Amino acid sequence: MRTKDLGEVGEALSSLVVELKRVGTPEEKKGGLFGFFQKKKDDLESLRVAYSKAETNVDRIAEMLEKHQVTLMKDVAMLDQMYDLNMKYYKELTMYILAGKKRLAQVRAEDLEALRKKAGETGAQEDAQAYNDMANMCTRFEKKLHDLELTRMISIQMGPQTRLIQNNDALMLEKIQSSLVNTIPLWKSQLVLALGLEHSRQATAAQSAVTNMTNELLQKNADMLKMGTIETAKEAERSIVDIQTLQHTNQQLISTLDEVMKIQQEGAQKRREAETELGRIEGELKQKLLELRG
Numbered sequence: 001m002r003t004k005d006l007g008e009v010g011e012a013l014s015s016l017v018v019e020l021k022r023v024g025t026p027e028e029k030k031g032g033l034f035g036f037f038q039k040k041k042d043d044l045e046s047l048r049v050a051y052s053k054a055e056t057n058v059d060r061i062a063e064m065l066e067k068h069q070v071t072l073m074k075d076v077a078m079l080d081q082m083y084d085l086n087m088k089y090y091k092e093l094t095m096y097i098l099a100g101k102k103r104l105a106q107v108r109a110e111d112l113e114a115l116r117k118k119a120g121e122t123g124a125q126e127d128a129q130a131y132n133d134m135a136n137m138c139t140r141f142e143k144k145l146h147d148l149e150l151t152r153m154i155s156i157q158m159g160p161q162t163r164l165i166q167n168n169d170a171l172m173l174e175k176i177q178s179s180l181v182n183t184i185p186l187w188k189s190q191l192v193l194a195l196g197l198e199h200s201r202q203a204t205a206a207q208s209a210v211t212n213m214t215n216e217l218l219q220k221n222a223d224m225l226k227m228g229t230i231e232t233a234k235e236a237e238r239s240i241v242d243i244q245t246l247q248h249t250n251q252q253l254i255s256t257l258d259e260v261m262k263i264q265q266e267g268a269q270k271r272r273e274a275e276t277e278l279g280r281i282e283g284e285l286k287q288k289l290l291e292l293r294g
Helices: 006-029 032-037 041-122 125-205 210-237 243-293
Strands: none
Touching (some): 041 243
């Protein structure tokens, strides 16, 4: 899996917000939008220059975000393949473990038992050794099966881990998409609107009385303030992550932890039982060897 710095995406989004805010700063210093648009023609040109510079920076940030978006989409697709391969591997491990346990039980019940009986009947050292070798081989095979079970446990854990990472990438993709599709076009539209309003104000100033011009500008500013306030309120009320997503993620994480704890407890119990059984088998073998030598 290719390593990516998601912090870089966050920095790009933060830079976008800073760049969009920067253009509005001079307006506040000059007494708001109404006072700013009442300046002479040179101020209009300064406004165009400021917006042009900001637009260049925003376009550069948008290009960077699009590259991150492509990278995240590739990673999401790769994680899907990784998840499918892991599921296949998990099923194969389960099949091998079941087959191995079945074969081990058969060997212990048939071959090993036959060697034990033969060693007891003949009393020969080589028969006792053959029985001992077979018992050791069964023990080693059981350890191999235990290793496979540990690997299977890791494979089980990889499933939710993969989905968690994939979900994080999907959330970041949605955030980038929202910035590219909503935030940037909206800002550019407001830019055109602001410049258009300034041109209209200058044309009206040449033909109307000061009072009419002032009233018209106040009305336009009120409309713009309403529009900007509504859009700002909508944006402020938007949640970055849906509560349903957080609930689902939390439930999945809790379920994962419960499953891991359960499987670990079962594994520990099986190992304790195996150790007890090995001790019993070892005691029987020692007793039998003592009987043979006796």
